Amino acid sequence: MQTWSPCDAKLMASSRKATIMSRTIALVEDEPAIRANYVDALHRYGYLVSAFASRPEAQRAFEVRLPDLVIIDVGLGDEPEGGFELCRELRARSATLPILFLSARDEDFDVISGLRLGADDYLSKDISIAQLTTRVAALFRRLDALRQPTLKDTVIRQRGMTLELERMQVRWNEQEVPLTVTEFWMVHSMARHPGHVRSRDQLMRDAHVLVDDATVTSHIKRIRRKFLAVDAAFDEIDTVHGAGYRWRA
């Protein structure tokens, strides 16, 4: 018989660490308490975390070696947009490196700026650690899936759309639609049950975010726009006023 104890939890964490083969995550965050908390949490999930308080510090480390995933705060110390700057440099060096923005600034303008720089997602700081690690895990899973093209993937096909769950990839008429993690999960949430209305609350839950209704609306807007950029005739997402959204059956 096994009983739960703090000791067991530690054991569990270390055993998980072994299975994930110690991925490296860089955390660039100027707020020491948050930094320490996230480092602890990510450690617990078995990642090797290196934390940096400022952009120059992080840059110096990245010159030596790039981590497997980067989590960046937008405002860094006395650089209100230092995170954006860092993201731009990293994306220039590696097209596949997963980058997550984590910021107290969650206005549309910042979100759009961050995503334009090639970030894989933009998260508000009131996200829980579980939600954060879910994302991190998903991003690693996608990385793995992309490295192994022959991997059997769960695929949802719906008219012109192909959704590969492991690779977190969506193609419309065989053209890739560049979605963030959050957006991918929202599309997945709708496309899994075409014709069914997904309320904003459900979409939030499925995308592992906790935001207000207006933010969900702007997410949907961005998703539509990305599909429209691929195909100007795209019209698969219905707005059901007063209820939510649905993928056309």
Add this chain to the structure above:
Amino acid sequence: MKFGTQLLGLGLSALSLPWAAWVFVGELERLLREAQEQNQQAIVESLAAALSLTVPALDAPRSGVYVRPTSAAPTLDGFASEWDSNLPAHAIDAAGRLTLRLQALQQRLFLWIEVADTTPERSQGIANDAAWSDHVQLDVQSAGVWHGFAFARVATGPLTVLSSDGQSVQGAWQERADGYALELALPAALSPQAIRLTAVDVDGMQRVQLGSGVAQPLMLPMPSLSQALQRLLPEQRVGRVFDLQHRLLAEAGTLPDEVTVSPWRRWLSETLGADALSETLPVDAMTGSRWQALMQGERQQVWRLGESGQWLLETWTPIRRNAGSVVAVFALQSSSDALLLADRARSRLLWITLSAALLVAAVLLAYSFHLSARIRRLHRQAELALLREGRAESMFVVDRRGDELGDLSRSFARLLQEIDAYTHYLRTLAGSLSHELHTPLAVVRSSLDNLESQTADEQARVWLRRAQEGVSRLGSLLRAMSEATRIERAMAAAEAEDFDLVPILQQCVAGWRGLDSDAAFNWQLHLPARCQLHGAPDLIVQALEKLVDNARSFCPPGGRIDIQLHADADSVRLAVCNDGPALPEGNPARLFDSLVSVRNAPRQSGRGPHLGLGLHIVKLVCELHRGHASAENRPAGVCFTLHLRGMPRQR
């Protein structure tokens, strides 16, 4: 009372100036008049003394019938209307049944004969039968010769009678109830020295002589006295000498004739009744008690208005012989230059002050309009600025003038600026506060998450869960606070499209009905067939959701939630009504301000916190669509209405 009216009253008070001028000149006139009266008294006394010494004719006995000189010939019609009623009638007989009055125009003598005879015996019109009817026999002595005229009683009417030697007399007979009157004019050639008058009343065979007497006409005034007076009299004055019977003995001098009182001035003084004109006396004022007083040696002085509209000062004084008995009366008449000048001055002053007062009143009035216009503008601007919550501070035009109103305007501008800053602070408070709180909240949340993963203690887990619940509630509060800011941003980027509001509303209500799983509310929908609008449907739906959220939290279970859409030519009214409790008294528009909440609603489980931001978002959406939001109580419940006119079209 409005400011303009007050200033108007103030301006009208300037009209007291002409009144003051009027009173002042009236006082001046009174002084001038007194001076003139004293001056004239002195002249009159000296003239009276001189006359008593130099005119012996005054002593001569004067018997006979006084002939009053006249300026116009009376019409020969048998009526005494042209005759001076003051002219004493000379009684020929003792009983007074035959009276005679005389007056003369130059050398022509006019007679007025009245006979009391109630028993008419008329002439048959046959020649020389005058003796057998009532008749009057008139004999006139001229140059020592007597000329006889007989007037038989025929009938009322004009007549001409010839004397035996061919002299003719014209006249008129007038029958009366008590007798008859005879008005006669002697020819100018006949200058009478004496008149003998006989009236005979014939009754059948009886002849009664009613009266018979000789009268000597006294042709006055006396030329010698007039000449003496003329020599003594100062210029531009008229002097008259009367005998004790008030008969004119001599007259000399002329009045300046260009002096007149204007009719309006006379009217004004008569109306106001506030000066000497009211004391003026008629021409025949020197009678009765006044004449009696004169006879006893008292001087009399009167002001009167002359026939040609002059001011006349008349001073009457008795002439005494040897400082003893009164032998005659002297009257001096002068027109008043000073008075006239005063009158002219008064008229001019009246006009000048009146125009000045009107000018002052007009200037004051114009100024008051100007002033009240400025105050009104300030008032309007302040109202406007308050209505717009100071959001458009450039709307308030500061008065640059250096006066008190300018100061007030600047104070207002400063005040509005303060209010503006404060309102802005309040509006952004929620957003910035939530932004600032994100980081510490993240610290707490991540710490709790870490703690949870390390703790196996059941009791500690309970507390942890509570703490996490608290944190997530705090998080949703922060999200609600920043939502207004987020929607404001979203609105700035909102793209307008043409859409039909009706299917959207139907969809919405269907959705809400679906969410309302236990059918707690009675949903009512009143829609027109279609309702085209140019705007952002997402935002309108968001605003509507806020109102519906509101309605759901206030409406009692089973209550009605009405959604009504009215489309006018250029605007749309979308009302959400519910059976909830009435809004408190006060300014309903304040409800739509940021961070204002008037609710004491029971906290419904599962609903978000109420920060007073929902209705603020509603208002923002309405303003984006060039409309406004309103709230009012209805008989049972509350109505919130969106007034939308559509977003302005681009291009």
